[in-house]
Amino acid sequence: MPELPEVEVICRGLRPHLVGRTITRIGHSGLQLRTPVPVDELNRHIVNQAVTDVDRRAKYLIITMQDEAKLLIHLGMSGRLGFFPQQTPTARHDHLCLLLDNGIELRFNDARRFGAVHVFSGTEATDLEPTFFAQSGPEPFSQAYSAPYLMEKARGRQSPVKVFLMTNEIVVGIGNIYANEILFAARISPTRHSATLSLAEWRRIVTKSRLILEQAIDCGGSTISDFANANHESGYFQVNFRVYDRKGQPCLTCGRAIEKIQLGGRACYFCPKCQK
DNA sequence: CAAGTTACCTGACGGC
């Protein structure tokens, strides 16, 4: 999926087009995503309601309605959102359409169907933190994401630090691409056992996490094959990739060939000289 | 409990 920067960019792109608009009708492909699309709940809690806010928590987009009901959208690996005039023919893999009161439709397209749609009534949505997000760790930009916090969480953990950083209950929003980039920027080997990192090393990880994610957001996210923001514009952070997808290419710092290994079932890229 | 594996699903790409 889109990782945190991409979802943040989409969130900002959606906000001005959605806030104040009323959703007048929904359309559904009939196919199940990661979880079934709650069509009845959408009709009950979202339709004929005006949107009051669009936010992000972890990699979820949160659309809040006038009566406090919330629509959560997760883009999975291949999910995309776009605005189209109502009469535009729907595309293959358009799974959810939200018709707005100005004749524009917000369409959720997801080829792999790893995405998800959740609806909460006003009552259910009053505090999603202790319920829906109970297992979700802190946001990378929050105070709670700190070196002492990571050091404590890593105590006794044998798992490679890259796998640890990609674990949602530790910190949300960091997926495969940015985990690679953050560890390169922090000069820490992705294979290090989490418990062996010093407080100073965790500090570098926290600082670089925020720096890399912020830069990616400023670039409009990274475009890989199928990511586009809500206005059909592409991001350009990928030109800043220093290790991701650069197997065999020279490290931009020392010239050594970037290596690719498998870690936690995912492709992992790093410079064996710069990252210790 | 932690860590490793599998599954979900389609599309793109490289090799032959």
Added chain:
DNA sequence: TGCCGTCAGGTAACTT
């Protein structure tokens, strides 16, 4: 041209 295997940004449910 096309067939086949491999891989892909995520996450949760399994097993070990």
